[in-house]
Amino acid sequence: MTQKTATPPASKLGVRVRALGFHLPGDPIALGDIDMTSDLRNRLADIGQEFTHQSDGDSTELAIAAAREAMGKAGTPSSSIGLVISAPTLLTSYGFEIPAIAIRAALGLDNADCLNVAQGCVGFLAAMRIAAQFLKTEPGRGDVLVVTACQASNLTEGFSHGAFFWGDAGGAAVITADPGNGLHIEAYSEKSSDKDWGAMRLRHGDGASYSACIPNDDLRITVDFSDARAQADYIMGEQERCGSLIDSLLAAGNLSDDDINAVLLPSIGKNRVPLLLAEHKSLRKKVASDFRYAHMGGVDVLFFLAQLLENTPPTKEAWYLAMTPAFTAQWGGLLLRHSG
Structure with a gap:
């Protein structure tokens, strides 16, 4: 049995979300129409999932689309980004890829450094701590663009690994140290x-x-x-x-x-x-x-x-x-x- 152990204190960040952007490709696909085991079908109601999304492209394309959405909502110029952090959930589009560099190039973020975080689903959230540290130590460099993507349909059978269903999507956040109202x-x-x-x-x-x-x-x-x-x-x-x-x-x-x-x-x-x-x-x-x-x-x-x-x-x-x-x-x- 597990034994409760001490948890290190949380890292205090104190940054603001200038904008969030997401990309869910294509139309929703009803899970009820997908071939699956009888066990999974019997558990669908308890799981609660009803639909998924599937991309024809790769995870980096999903990430770029989400990053464009976030930058558009932020309304800030490309020159205002000092760091791009990519945090892919699963694999990247090829084995040696640093997706942040592809995002930087696609969006013309010429002033930005690049970093890739490989930490699964937690990576998008963990990257916020890195973003906050960058903003505090290099206050003149500009905002941080944090991007994630999940391309699971190519790594599962019928969108599932047996316990629940997966989908393809991208998400992005523009993080700033500038004061203001909204989400912190x-x-x-x-x-x-x-x-x-x-x-x-x-x-x-x-x-x-x-x-x-x-x-x-x-x-x-x-x-x-x-x-x-x-x-x-x-x-x-x-x-x-x-x-x-x-x-x-x-x-x-x-x-x-x-x-x-x-x-x-x-x-x-x-x-x-x-x-x-x-x-x-x-x-x-x-x-x-x-x-x-x-x-x-x-x-x-x-x-x-x-x-x-x-x-x-x-x-x-x-x-x-x-x-x-x-x-x-x-x-x-x-x-x-x-x-x-």
């Missing part, structure tokens, strides 16, 4: 697994010759635990990691569960909410994720937050928790504040 990122924290962090994976990597690769088996997202006990321990460990993450983020803002207006979780199954929030039961009714969407990797939680802010703009100060796992490796999250 106050803190970032993460909680990593102590074991079985590699249970969810693509089996083929640089530990084996390419000649040993069997694409249909080795280039698909899989989840392999050593036995049923290990899987059960992982499930309980997720509860502990999510709970500890919430504790850390709340402490950073000197807040309690009562102060939180909404919780954004990824679309990995609405049936998982009670377990994930077992240590913070009062937050269950505050979950504002739209679980009808297939899981879009790192795009999910800030996409759901953007939807919430668009549909119900806050009239006074409001606090939000946006949290997601990265594979079976860790949970990461942001504490956000809207000035109202």
Whole structure:
């Protein structure tokens, strides 16, 4: 069984989101029309997912489209970006790619340095800490463009790895140190697994010759635990990691569960909410994720937050928790504040 361990304090960021942009390719595809196992079909209602999106292109194209959307909403010139951070959820469009460089070139961000973060679904959120540190240490360089993308349809069979459904999408945020109203990122924290962090994976990597690769088996997202006990321990460990993450983020803002207006979780199954929030039961009714969407990797939680802010703009100060796992490796999250 898992044992609760101390969680490092959250990193305080204190930056503002100038704009969020997203790209969901094509028309929604109804999951009910997709071939799937009888077990998955029987669990669809509990999972809550209803549709997905599929791209004809690659993850970098998704990222560029989302970055254009965010820059357009920000209304700032390309010369105002001092750093581009790419944080792809899964793979990149080719093996040695630094997507931030492709984004920089496509958008003409000539003044920007480039960085790539490979941290799964958590990467988009973790990159906000790097953005905040850049803004504080190099205040004259301009804003930071943080971009993620998830191209899962080529790495799954029928959009699923067996537990829930995936979709293709891109997301981007323009982060600034300039004062102003709107959405602010106050803190970032993460909680990593102590074991079985590699249970969810693509089996083929640089530990084996390419000649040993069997694409249909080795280039698909899989989840392999050593036995049923290990899987059960992982499930309980997720509860502990999510709970500890919430504790850390709340402490950073000197807040309690009562102060939180909404919780954004990824679309990995609405049936998982009670377990994930077992240590913070009062937050269950505050979950504002739209679980009808297939899981879009790192795009999910800030996409759901953007939807919430668009549909119900806050009239006074409001606090939000946006949290997601990265594979079976860790949970990461942001504490956000809207000035109202």
